[in-house]
Amino acid sequence: MTDIPTTTNGHRPTPPDLTLLPDQQADPTLNLTAPTPSPLGINRAPSTGPAADRTVSETSYEINLDEEPSAPASPVPVDLPGDGIVPGSVPTEGRRPIIPAGLHRGNRLASAQAAAHRFGYVAAFHAVRLPWYGVQAAWWSVVGMARLINRQLRWWWVSEQYTLQQQAANDNDPAMWLKLHREGKSTRRWRGVVLALQVIALIIATLIVAGLPLWMQLLTVAALIPLLAHRGRPAGQPIIAPAVVTRRYRKLNSDVVLRAYYAAGLGHPDRADQQIEFGAQMARDGNGSKVLINLPYGRTFAEAVKAREKIASGLDVSIAQVTLSRDPASNRSHWLWVADADPLASPAGRTPLLACRETDIWQPAPLGIDERGRQVSLFMLWVSILVGAQPRRGKSFTARLLALYAALDPYVRLDVFDGKGSPDWRKFALVAHSCSFGFAMTRDGDPLEIFVQMLRDLKTDVQHRYQRLSELPVEVCPEGKLTREIARDPKYGMPVRLVVIDECQEYFDTGDKELNKEISNLLVYLVKVAPAAGVIVLDATQKPGGVGTGDVATAFTSFRDNHQVRFALRTGSYTVSDMVLGAGSYAEGFDSSVLLPSYKGVGILRGASDETPTVRCYLADAEDAEKILTAARALRQRAGTLSGHAAGQTMIRETRDVLADAASVFASGETGLDWAQMATRLAERIPEHYTDLTAETISAQLRALGVSSVNIKRDGQVLKGAKQAAITTALAQRQTPAA
CATH class of the missing domain: 1.10.10 (Arc Repressor Mutant, subunit A)
Structure with missing residues (x-):
């Protein structure tokens, strides 16, 4: 029998005891935790005593995969003190700063302005409602005075004794009734004296206030009214409503988490081998809370991802608030992160590219922010990128955001083509080496002919690149791959190229069968082969399936499926989502059709890294794009890399049509x-x-x-x-x- 202990990293419980034979269980000296080396390189469990010598030495082995486990500890305390999981505790990743970030030298002015704006808003809010506050306070102060008088009278008359006297009468106990009656009279006598003294004191105080100046009388009344109004107002109904609504956090504790996982079918509370366990204490993480979940043995992280929607229902939150992250130490463990509010409802803001600084295509491009508020960047080199979504979901804006990043790198050659001819891409004529928009005839020629000729030239360029890279010396081109130095050196003539094709499905159905075949074959070749030569293919489509017929339809499917990085904004169904994100994405729990219609510029990014985040993309509208492209043109003029259409090389034609x-x-x-x-x-x-x-x-x-x-x-x-x-x-x- 071979026993392999589980990994012990402090996050999972101690593995169950090894199963022993009857004679081993009878021997109290048996020890299976101190292995001794064997001739075969497998650690044999030593033992003492004849029984152990007879059985364990021949049949029982264990392989030391990890460090020696520590002594069994008490269960991990999951819930932090207080109501729910919203404490101000220190996150596990690091310490809180001694000086808050808002008080740093560079942030003081902004913090003061924010505080002044907040307090100014609160003051204006209450100033407008001040007359109504006065009316309410006056009314509830009268009610409060009546309640106070009634309370004092009930105290004087010992009204709480009525129940006892009635009970004595019901029990036919005259002695007890007389005793209570005498005690009541005695109590009322001395309480009446106290009440009379209170009345005399109140009269004296009233006379004193009446002799004071008017402003002091008003000040006294102003001090008494809030106290009486507080006594008179109904419970839970404040007179002064808050100007700023404080966010109410959803209560999250271990019981709620267990309820969610059991409801999702990932365990069973009444079976010892199917219970959910916690591997770490709950902690605040950004704008949410996280905890390490240990699924029962045999359950996997993939099962939890598939059940994410059910987990969100069990937690009583939206699915966008639930994020599951893999624990690299174990496939049955994962981190559960629950946002305080829907993180996708608020936009990511405008793109940092508005700074109009020179970028570097060899560095990741800023795309947006994920569910946890972390910046998401996309490394565009060596991949082809597909963006898919319904109309008006931000598909072109997302593709344009990546193209703008490439445009600010003056050493990247751009080819931009838009099958629908919308205004979204026309300003790229300022920097594009070649471009065309729609299929309508222009003064520069037939847009379709320009597109086909670009594909032909690009295929030839890719083939020549591979040939030249293979001929370069090793010290210049290690491993025969394009480098940053080669791409930026004009003597090699191999700049990084970005080919943007919006509404790419239109180019597979031009009305000319022979042309359709040529275009589809060229596009399939480029999306498969070109990225490794430094040619990035960026495609956007609202129809990722059912394009063309026969060989063209097969070619389009191959073209779609050979994109390494995929970004899906809201789609119409899970089947369309699977087409954009790739086969198997729905089975893994990724479905862009569940994104709410109110989300704009929000999509699922798959293939860019080990994680598959839901991203809120930065915004760059038409005015922002024009500003960035104007700066990009200036950068290219300064670097001497303006070429093709942007340089006016297509304006003069030798023949006319x-x-x-x-x-x-x-x-x-x-x-x-x-x-x-x-x-x-x-x-x-x-x-x-x-x-x-x-x-x-x-x-x-x-x-x-x-x-x-x-x-x-x-x-x-x-x-x-x-x-x-x-x-x-x-x-x-x-x-x-x-x-």
């Missing part, structure tokens, strides 16, 4: 333009090709390409021109190959 250029000059809502107006707009927007363009020239060129000249109403006049629909049709016919 009359149909595409004409389509790009239509404003939103316009259905047609007359020839003169179209010629003017083309000359203004694309002067390198249309400086001397006239109405007759553009009319002849477009009519030659199949666009009819029709009547266009403008300012009450009917002029000749072209319809936008006719130009779009001509473009489609040109791009469609002949049958």
Whole structure:
């Protein structure tokens, strides 16, 4: 029989006694705790006595995995003194500062301003309600005076004796009744004298106050009214309501925790081998309380994570307030942390990137704050990142936050593409090497062609990077991997690249089957291979499944599943959450569909580290993004790394496309333009090709390409021109190959 003791780290109970044979149990000298080395390297348990020599030396062994356990101690005291678990005790991680943080030299002004603001608010709150306080105090003081008089009269008349006299009468005991009656008369006599003296003293005091100046009379009345009002007001109904509501903490103690775990089916209170135990004392931790839980033997941390919703119900809190963290010492132990209030209800605040300082992509990017108020950062290198959510949940804002961090590193090359063409990403044209927004034709060309060409060039770049890295000497490129020095040295030509694709599902369904296949194959290749070459792929989607048909649908699934880091904001169902977070995430207890609709910018981050936190992302709105991108452009100009579209390299084209250029000059809502107006707009927007363009020239060129000249109403006049629909049709016919 081989007995392996459990790890003893002070957090778990002593393992159960070893099972002994009958002859071993009869021998009081048997000792199984001091192993002696054996020839096989296994510690054999020594013994004394013949019985032990006969059995233990041949059949009983133990392997020393840990240090020798200490002597059995008394149970861990779980609950701290007081009502509930909200003491002002010192956290276990460290000591409280001698001088509070608010009194440090740099914080004194802010602390004084905060205190002044608080007291000013309280004073204004009560000043407005002061007349009402006076009315209430006057009324309740009258009630209090009546109650005080009534109490004194009842004291004088010995009213508490009535019950005893009635009991004597019921018992037909005249002797006891007469005795009580005589004692009552005697008591009333001397209490009446005392009461008369009180009345005389009150009259004298009233006469004295009446002879005082008016201001002293008012002062005396002002002092008496609060005392009488306090006596007269109903219990639990203060006259002066608090201006600031004090947070009420949920009571948390060992009984509540045990109730929650037993209700979740993680143990049984009546079975000794299925009882929940505590491995450490409860303690305050940030804005909540924590305790180490020891599950019964055989139960795992994964089971507790799956039962998190039931644990929250047993604790009578929201699921967002419950966090479970793995205990590295044992798989049956974990830390339970319960927040005082919903930590996801309050926003994380604006992004620290608003400082507009230069960043470093080789350092983690600040993403937000987790449930426990700790900052969450994301190391973007060597991974591809997928952000998924329902519309209007903060998907683009989250992806943009990471892109802004990369933009402030002047040595990172950005390629930004937005399948929906919203304003969220357009300001990235200030720093992007290549970019396009939506699928509508622009003066820079067809956005879809720009995107496909970027993918082709990027694949070629990735292949060349691997070839160049393998050829570099070891002292320059250890282990054949991209380094910070190589990425920032222009002679190598291998900067870190970030490719952002918002609404990436749109590029898998362009309407052109052959183009769909090419795009899907290129994207799958990049998301699998490019990160290791220093190319970060950041994708965002609101439709993580059911995109395309046939090979394209298979490619999209492969593309989605090969992202190493996943961030899911609120989704419509647990199946969609599983698509975004990865297969098996729901079985592990991670479901973004349970996030409340009121949460904005809150999601589950999986794959970035061993933990899977729920993150409140920092906010960077459109104005913040423009400010940051303006600073990022200045940083790139200073470093000499502005390239591509941002440097104006795509503005001059060697050839012109009359149909595409004409389509790009239509404003939103316009259905047609007359020839003169179209010629003017083309000359203004694309002067390198249309400086001397006239109405007759553009009319002849477009009519030659199949666009009819029709009547266009403008300012009450009917002029000749072209319809936008006719130009779009001509473009489609040109791009469609002949049958």
